[in-house]
Amino acid sequence: MERTEAELIAAVLKGDSSSFEPLVQKYSPRVFATARRYARRESEVEDIVQEVWLKSFEKLASFRGEAPFEHWLMRLAVRTCYDFLRGHQRNRESAFSELTEAEEDWLERFVVEPSSAPEDSDAAKLLINRVMEKLSPQARLVITLLEIEDRSVKEIAELTGWTVPLVKVRAFRARGEMRKILSKIAKDKYL
Amino acid sequence: MNHSKLQDKLLQAARANPPSDQVPYAFEKRITALLASRKVEDKSVVWSRALWRAAFSCLALVVLLGVWLHFRPTPPSTETADDISQDFRNTLTAQNDTPTPP
Numbered sequence: 001m002e003r004t005e006a007e008l009i010a011a012v013l014k015g016d017s018s019s020f021e022p023l024v025q026k027y028s029p030r031v032f033a034t035a036r037r038y039a040r041r042e043s044e045v046e047d048i049v050q051e052v053w054l055k056s057f058e059k060l061a062s063f064r065g066e067a068p069f070e071h072w073l074m075r076l077a078v079r080t081c082y083d084f085l086r087g088h089q090r091n092r093e094s095a096f097s098e099l100t101e102a103e104e105d106w107l108e109r110f111v112v113e114p115s116s117a118p119e120d121s122d123a124a125k126l127l128i129n130r131v132m133e134k135l136s137p138q139a140r141l142v143i144t145l146l147e148i149e150d151r152s153v154k155e156i157a158e159l160t161g162w163t164v165p166l167v168k169v170r171a172f173r174a175r176g177e178m179r180k181i182l183s184k185i186a187k188d189k190y191l
Numbered sequence: 192m193n194h195s196k197l198q199d200k201l202l203q204a205a206r207a208n209p210p211s212d213q214v215p216y217a218f219e220k221r222i223t224a225l226l227a228s229r230k231v232e233d234k235s236v237v238w239s240r241a242l243w244r245a246a247f248s249c250l251a252l253v254v255l256l257g258v259w260l261h262f263r264p265t266p267p268s269t270e271t272a273d274d275i276s277q278d279f280r281n282t283l284t285a286q287n288d289t290p291t292p293p
Contacts, residue, residue, distance in 0.1 A: 017223065017226050017227060017230065018223060020222075020223065020226065021219050021220070021222075021223045024218070024219040024222045024223070025219040028214045028218055028219065029212035029213070029214055030212065032211075032212055032213065032214055033209065033210050033211065033212035036210035036211060037210055046215065046218075049218075050221075050222065050225070053222045054222075054225070054226070054229075057226055110197060110200065114193070114196055114197075114200060117200065119200055119201075119203040119204040119207050120204070120207045120208065121204075124200070124201060124204035124208075125204055125205070125208045127201060127204070128201040128202070128204050128205045131201060132205075143202075147202045147205075148202060148205045148206055150206070175198070178198055179194050179195065179198060182194045182197050182198055182201075183194050186194065186197075
């Protein structure tokens with residue numbers, strides 16, 4: 001018979017670390033998808049996910065079982081991703097590299113007729129990734145959670161540990177930061 | 192160029208392209224092995240920490256004993272030594288001191 005999550009967690013806390021494996025198996029897809037939002041290289045993604053699981057194992061005793069394990073784990077995952085972004089801030093300070101031909105084509109199509117630039121194209125994906133990489137860690141986290149993952153301010157506050165007003169302030173600043181980057185791209189390209 | 196429209200369009204692009212949730216092969220095995228190795232490592236760390244603590248405690252005890260032996264208040268040894276030498280001299284010269292009968 002398959003054991004429940006609560007039973008698995010209780011077994012891990014009693015010292016049976018092999019009971020942790022089904023939890024890793026079940027939730028790794030979600031953790032990987034989250035980590036891939038913040039890190040581009042696959043080796044970095046694996047490092048982040050590994051750290052999330054090691055931390056969750058170490059801190060498992062602090063899981064009270066009041067909320068689902070998944071919520072607790074995702075909080076840990078988001079905070080680990082944020083730490084990763086803060087630790088790699090230097091990367092975003094590098095010079096804005098030139099746009100690829102596909103990205104330039106996409107931008108040109110957008111300038112001529114915004115609706116003609118498809119949002120599901122690879123070029124659009126590359127461009128948004130490029131913009132996200134230029135954002136500060138706070139701005140990137142807020143934009144990802146609020147605008148891309150479509151989470152509420154309250155949810156973001158719970159995930160990040162920030163207060164609701166702080167999330168709102170950071171979201172406002174993040175949008176401004178993003179517009180600034182976009183205007184820089186436009187300036188570099190069209191002026 | 193309308194920046195806020197571009198921003199919306201790019202955010203739509205990000206929403207339309209969610210990241211893959213693919214997990215590398217046998218990733219959970221790797222995590223379990225890592226946890227097991229950390230556990231073994233933890234035991235050795237605990238042992239070495241305990242041994243180091245014991246070594247430092249012994250060293251501290253030796254130093255304290257050394258200091259105490261060096262600076263301990265010595266008993267008035269001169270007096271005792273004087274007493275012994277006096278006794279020794281008295282014993283040796285006892286015969287001379289004994290008044291000879293007339």
